[in-house]
Amino acid sequence: MDLLEVSDLSVVFARRGEREVRAVDGLSFSVAAGEVVGLVGESGCGKTVTALAIMGLLPRGRWVNVTGKAAFDGGDLLGLSTSDLRDIRGRDIAMVFQDPLSSLNPVVSIGVQVTEVLTRHRGMNDAAATREAASLLDRVGIPDPRRRLKEYPHQLSGGMRQRALIAMAVACQPRLLIADEPTTALDVTIQAQILELLRDLVHSLGTALIMITHDLGVVAGMCDTINVLYAGKVVETAPRRPLFASPRHPYTVGLLGSIPRLDARRGEKLTPIRGSVRDVLPWHEGCAFAPRCDRAIDACIGRTPDVMDVHSVHTYRCVNPWPQTGPDVGPAVLVRQVAPVASEQYEELS
Numbered sequence: 001m002d003l004l005e006v007s008d009l010s011v012v013f014a015r016r017g018e019r020e021v022r023a024v025d026g027l028s029f030s031v032a033a034g035e036v037v038g039l040v041g042e043s044g045c046g047k048t049v050t051a052l053a054i055m056g057l058l059p060r061g062r063w064v065n066v067t068g069k070a071a072f073d074g075g076d077l078l079g080l081s082t083s084d085l086r087d088i089r090g091r092d093i094a095m096v097f098q099d100p101l102s103s104l105n106p107v108v109s110i111g112v113q114v115t116e117v118l119t120r121h122r123g124m125n126d127a128a129a130t131r132e133a134a135s136l137l138d139r140v141g142i143p144d145p146r147r148r149l150k151e152y153p154h155q156l157s158g159g160m161r162q163r164a165l166i167a168m169a170v171a172c173q174p175r176l177l178i179a180d181e182p183t184t185a186l187d188v189t190i191q192a193q194i195l196e197l198l199r200d201l202v203h204s205l206g207t208a209l210i211m212i213t214h215d216l217g218v219v220a221g222m223c224d225t226i227n228v229l230y231a232g233k234v235v236e237t238a239p240r241r242p243l244f245a246s247p248r249h250p251y252t253v254g255l256l257g258s259i260p261r262l263d264a265r266r267g268e269k270l271t272p273i274r275g276s277v278r279d280v281l282p283w284h285e286g287c288a289f290a291p292r293c294d295r296a297i298d299a300c301i302g303r304t305p306d307v308m309d310v311h312s313v314h315t316y317r318c319v320n321p322w323p324q325t326g327p328d329v330g331p332a333v334l335v336r337q338v339a340p341v342a343s344e345q346y347e348e349l350s
Contacts, residue, residue: 002031003031003032003033003072003176003208004030004070005030005069006029006050007070009024009027009028009050009069010022010026010067010068011049011050012064012065014064022232022282025046025231025232026232026233026283027050027229027233028234029227031176031208031210033175033208034206034207034208035224035225036223037226037227038212038219039051039211039213039229040227040229041228041230042230044277044278046229046231047229048098050212051212054070054077055085055093056077056078056080072088072176073092087121090117090172091174092174092175092176093175093178094169094172095169095178095179095180096162096165098180098182100165103165106152107152109150110152110153110164111149111150114136114149114168114171115129118132118133121171122172130149133145133171134146140163140164140170141163142160142163148164159190159194166194166197166198173205173207175208176210177201177209178210178212179198182194182195182211183195183213191218195222198222209222211223216255220240223240225237228255230288231280232283233317235252235316235318236248236249236315237314237316238315242314244256248318249317250293250294250321251273254272254292275291275292279291279292281301284303284304287300287304295321297319297320300320305317305319306319308321
């Protein structure tokens with residue numbers, strides 16, 4: 001049974017006198033308990049907005065319209081009041097935000113920010129919360145945790161700030177954890193440590209994890225199921241092995257093909273996806289990826305492409321997909337210096 005089931009989620013931003021922006025457009029996916037699900041795509045495809053909508057962190061008002069359903073534990077998160085969401089956030093659902101320096105309060109010590117979760121949701125007194133906070137910092141690999149509790153975010157390195165955010169997120173052993181680009185702006189050594197930490201936490205706590213990233217090396221090392229997003233909609237969904245072994249949607253093929261490869265010849269150029277993420281069609285007018293797609297045909301324009309089902313677990317939204325014996329963009333692309341955690345999965349994927 002799915003722990004979280006997102007159905008037809010749409011998020012529309014509007015400003016007076018300006019055209020509406022549909023950041024998320026009919027997005028659907030699910031997450032089971034103990035599963036790691038990836039949301040993958042370029043910046044601007046709707047990954048972070050999706051997470052903020054699920055968490056109820058988007059502003060409410062006439063300029064932001066959130067529709068659809070996010071079923072969690074028998075209720076719809078999108079229909080809950082602000083007070084009910086505050087009871088769930090931090091306790092049952094937690095989020096590791098993208099930039100720890102801007103996510104942590106710069107004028108409040110790390111100790112206060114971690115213990116706040118414990119006193120609010122676990123009812124601990126100050127002394128017990130401080131002991132537990134120190135234990136959490138130690139668990140996520142921060143040295144001398146009692147001293148760090150008294151320090152402020154600017155006194156910690158980028159890796160330590162990210163670990164502090166993770167400690168806050170897992171303080172109440174949430175059933176669902178959302179990690180939004182948790183390795184952004186970190187060097188590759190710290191990246192591998194953070195991903196290993198998240199993997200250990202998921203395995204030890206049985207927590208479901210939504211991994212939001214544009215890094216396919218991270219996906220290869222972490223995710224059980226992968227959802228590829230484009231223009232606010234899932235264009236391909238598959239378990240890790242089938243997706244990397246036989247991508248079908250041209251956008252997925254493009255993402256894989258644009259990754260540097262260790263087996264490439266010296267001087268060989270990358271194969272980027274042409275155009276930019278702004279070059280899109282509205283989904284009701286056809287495939288949003290058509291203006292950038294080398295396989296676009298007349299049938300791509302006029303209506304939203306239907307979801308095609310390969311073997312019930314591998315689906316894609318395309319009228320002219322790559323064949324199963326498509327271009328050589330499979331598991332070998334994962335072995336690369338910029339994602340050391342991916343290389344651990346190479347033998348399994350191959």
